[in-house]
Amino acid sequence: MSVSATSKPHLVEAGAETPAAPGAVRLFVRVLDWITHERCQLINITERINEIVRKSGVRDGIVHLQSLHTTTAVFLNEWQDALVHDVATFLDQVVGRRLPWRHNDPAFSDCERQNADSHMKGMLLGQSLSLQVRNSVVLLGTWQSIILAEFDGPRSRSMSVQVTGI
Amino acid sequence: MSVSATSKPHLVEAGAETPAAPGAVRLFVRVLDWITHERCQLINITERINEIVRKSGVRDGIVHLQSLHTTTAVFLNEWQDALVHDVATFLDQVVGRRLPWRHNDPAFSDCERQNADSHMKGMLLGQSLSLQVRNSVVLLGTWQSIILAEFDGPRSRSMSVQVTGI
Amino acid sequence: MSVSATSKPHLVEAGAETPAAPGAVRLFVRVLDWITHERCQLINITERINEIVRKSGVRDGIVHLQSLHTTTAVFLNEWQDALVHDVATFLDQVVGRRLPWRHNDPAFSDCERQNADSHMKGMLLGQSLSLQVRNSVVLLGTWQSIILAEFDGPRSRSMSVQVTGI
Numbered sequence: 001m002s003v004s005a006t007s008k009p010h011l012v013e014a015g016a017e018t019p020a021a022p023g024a025v026r027l028f029v030r031v032l033d034w035i036t037h038e039r040c041q042l043i044n045i046t047e048r049i050n051e052i053v054r055k056s057g058v059r060d061g062i063v064h065l066q067s068l069h070t071t072t073a074v075f076l077n078e079w080q081d082a083l084v085h086d087v088a089t090f091l092d093q094v095v096g097r098r099l100p101w102r103h104n105d106p107a108f109s110d111c112e113r114q115n116a117d118s119h120m121k122g123m124l125l126g127q128s129l130s131l132q133v134r135n136s137v138v139l140l141g142t143w144q145s146i147i148l149a150e151f152d153g154p155r156s157r158s159m160s161v162q163v164t165g166i
Numbered sequence: 167m168s169v170s171a172t173s174k175p176h177l178v179e180a181g182a183e184t185p186a187a188p189g190a191v192r193l194f195v196r197v198l199d200w201i202t203h204e205r206c207q208l209i210n211i212t213e214r215i216n217e218i219v220r221k222s223g224v225r226d227g228i229v230h231l232q233s234l235h236t237t238t239a240v241f242l243n244e245w246q247d248a249l250v251h252d253v254a255t256f257l258d259q260v261v262g263r264r265l266p267w268r269h270n271d272p273a274f275s276d277c278e279r280q281n282a283d284s285h286m287k288g289m290l291l292g293q294s295l296s297l298q299v300r301n302s303v304v305l306l307g308t309w310q311s312i313i314l315a316e317f318d319g320p321r322s323r324s325m326s327v328q329v330t331g332i
Numbered sequence: 333m334s335v336s337a338t339s340k341p342h343l344v345e346a347g348a349e350t351p352a353a354p355g356a357v358r359l360f361v362r363v364l365d366w367i368t369h370e371r372c373q374l375i376n377i378t379e380r381i382n383e384i385v386r387k388s389g390v391r392d393g394i395v396h397l398q399s400l401h402t403t404t405a406v407f408l409n410e411w412q413d414a415l416v417h418d419v420a421t422f423l424d425q426v427v428g429r430r431l432p433w434r435h436n437d438p439a440f441s442d443c444e445r446q447n448a449d450s451h452m453k454g455m456l457l458g459q460s461l462s463l464q465v466r467n468s469v470v471l472l473g474t475w476q477s478i479i480l481a482e483f484d485g486p487r488s489r490s491m492s493v494q495v496t497g498i
């Protein structure tokens with residue numbers, strides 16, 4: 001591990017500037033549904049989000065993704081089978097499924113799903129994600145995919161996608 | 167643990183679509199304050215946020231929550247006593263309070279609060295949260311509540327709430 | 333550890349309210365580049381973001397930061413040498429570099445960077461951050477700085493910064 005808190009990185013400002021653009025704003029919403037098939041399942045939703053962005057008529061702005069379930073998450077990462085496996089294994093190590101969770105204990109909770117670990121995973125990665133829209137496409141780096149994570153499937157899951165901009 | 171990176175979930179597009187709505191944009195801001203009473207305290211702020219959204223006059227858009235303190239967090243989860251207890255216990259396990267943190271060591275730091283663990287918890291869960299507004303209400307799934315976490319109380323804490331939309 | 337899920341914190345509403353302000357919206361974008369020098373390097377980018385906000389002409393709204401690389405993150409924390417060291421050490425403990433990651437194993441992956449740990453760190457802290465803009469300045473609490481984290485340097489890194497508002 002090495003950290004250089006005091007180092008001064010070389011800084012270059014790139015030219016990709018959109019001039020200040022006063023104008024009417026568009027707002028476009030779609031709700032997407034998935035039926036998942038496994039307890040822990042990662043889904044690459046990049047293309048579905050791009051379809052909605054294209055339909056929205058928004059050229060530049062923000063697309064906001066909100067999964068409507070506490071035991072899910074939405075985040076960015078590389079989409080590679082090996083890495084997807086690592087993500088699930090890593091989260092299982094950080095959040096033990098069989099710990100003495102009160103949420104799983106009938107003395108404290110009326111939830112019968114035994115899914116305290118799913119709640120912790122969803123909380124760590126979050127259910128809300130904002131991404132920029134540029135030229136009617138979601139702005140993503142070369143290796144960035146948008147991933148929906150199911151942590152307590154199989155279930156039916158919904159995500160509200162809102163595109164705003166000009 | 168099971169992951170199916172290659173599975174193709176059944177996809178259904180729901181009909182909750184707001185047509186593209188060019189129009190004037192509203193921006194509304196409130197700062198909320200809390201006085202907390204314990205070192206680690208979780209607070210359900212959903213109703214307070216909904217009050218502000220109603221006052222804002224925004225029908226559809228985004229509400230952005232920003233806690234103004236590094237040793238706090240704002241996130242979504244189910245609001246249940248048992249689960250709230252699990253969240254606090256889980257974070258204590260992931261972030262040991264008594265590790266040899268430099269931030270807690272007078273040789274490296276002039277902070278006397280011994281709160282390095284509070285900083286790590288705040289960083290993991292984040293202090294900024296965007297949620298959609300639909301029909302003048304914060305969009306939330308059945309089990310999603312908005313939770314403010316105090317990790318270094320008792321303190322006075324502030325959050326800026328900004329509602330934008332049409 | 334103590335949690336009081338049922339406690340009712342004293343609530344005060346502060347007066348910093350911007351009246352609902354219908355008006356034309358501005359959108360301003362800049363891409364910033366950094367060349368990093370170490371594998372794990374934290375960079376305080378607060379002043380660079382404030383420069384862009386000032387240039388944008390936006391008085392009140394949102395600045396959205398999106399790092400374009402999966403092995404980076406952008407988040408808020410106090411900027412102190414001791415704490416920056418703690419952040420890096422903490423993440424190294426949570427995410428072991430030498431675990432049997434499939435992403436680092438030629439039998440499963442063609443990635444030669446041995447950077448599965450970098451992906452996990454980037455995913456935990458996230459690459460997308462929204463902050464409020466008030467009076468042409470990024471809204472930040474006294475101890476909040478905006479930090480860009482490099483987890484797989486040295487590299488050239490880009491962040492797209494979008495300011496929207498009135």
